[in-house]
Amino acid sequence: MSDFTPANARDVEYLAKLQDYYADWKSIPSYASLCEVFGIASKSWVKAILDRLGEAGFIERTPDGIWIPTSQFFARPLADASVPAGMPVMVSATQGEYHIIDEMLVDTPSKTTLIKVKGDSMSGAGIHDGDVAVVEKRDLANVGDIVVAIVDGDFTLKTLEKERGKFILRPENPAYPIIRPHGTLEIFGVLVGLVRKYRK
Numbered sequence: 001m002s003d004f005t006p007a008n009a010r011d012v013e014y015l016a017k018l019q020d021y022y023a024d025w026k027s028i029p030s031y032a033s034l035c036e037v038f039g040i041a042s043k044s045w046v047k048a049i050l051d052r053l054g055e056a057g058f059i060e061r062t063p064d065g066i067w068i069p070t071s072q073f074f075a076r077p078l079a080d081a082s083v084p085a086g087m088p089v090m091v092s093a094t095q096g097e098y099h100i101i102d103e104m105l106v107d108t109p110s111k112t113t114l115i116k117v118k119g120d121s122m123s124g125a126g127i128h129d130g131d132v133a134v135v136e137k138r139d140l141a142n143v144g145d146i147v148v149a150i151v152d153g154d155f156t157l158k159t160l161e162k163e164r165g166k167f168i169l170r171p172e173n174p175a176y177p178i179i180r181p182h183g184t185l186e187i188f189g190v191l192v193g194l195v196r197k198y199r200k
Contacts, residue, residue, distance in 0.1 A: 014038055014049050015058060019073065028059065028067045075100045105193035111137045113189070115148060115157070122146070122157055124172030127194060133157060134193030139186070146191040152183045157191070 021037050022028065031043040038046060050067055053059050058073045075098035106112045117131040125146060127133070133148070141147045147160045149169055158169035158179060169179040 008049070008052060011049065011052055011056070015053060018053070018059075022069060022073070028069070071100055071103075072098070074102070105134045105195075107192070108136060111189075112192070113137060114195070117157060121171040121173050121176045122159075124174075125159070127157070127172070127191075128196070130196075132195040133191055134195065135189035136192045137189040141187045141190050148188040148191070150184070150186040150188055151179055151181050155188065160187070 017037050018028065018034075028034075029037065031046045034046045034050075035041060035043060038049065040046065050059065054061070054067070056072075057070055059067050060070050062068055078097055078099045102109075113135050115133045115135055117127055117129060117133055120129055122128075127146075135148050141160050143160055143162050145160050146157065147169075148155060148157050149160070151169065156169060156179065158171055161168050161170045161178075163178075163180070166180075167185055168181075169185070171178070
């Protein structure tokens with residue numbers, strides 16, 4: 001995605017306020033309400049702002065004239081530089097390209113599901129209790145893939161391995177045993193991403 005170069009210097013600020021409002025109420029309000037949201041007095045100014053945001057591809061009109069968000073509306077800026085886990089580095093005020101989180105994690109929406117992780121058996125792989133696993137549904141996987149598998153009728157999230165020619169499921173925590181299926185092992189899907197929200 002390309003950078004957002006606003007036609008008006010304050011459009012980035014107006015877009016941010018509109019995004020915050022939408023996050024709370026899941027709608028784009030009336031011009032009168034947007035006067036308050038934007039902190040301006042004129043409905044004609046509001047219309048001009050929305051028209052510019054529409055031209056930039058963040059919102060669009062339905063056939064009956066209602067403003068709605070486009071997929072670009074949900075894009076978030078990706079910083080130009082990576083953040084090291086060691087010593088801090090100087091932070092630049094500039095932002096990189098905009099990206100949509102869904103597009104970064106999901107290749108095939110119709111085959112993708114979100115599954116909440118329970119327990120700490122995969123903590124060694126950085127997967128923790130309460131995380132949300134982004135899983136692409138497949139019936140085949142490669143050795144070394146982290147998979148959601150159905151083992152003897154139960155779902156589990158583990159690393160797929162082979163032992164003496166047979167598939168096994170290895171936890172990423174030494175406190176848990178390797179799963180060697182007594183009956184069936186069916187692959188439900190492969191982990192393709194992970195979502196974690198840190199509480200304040």
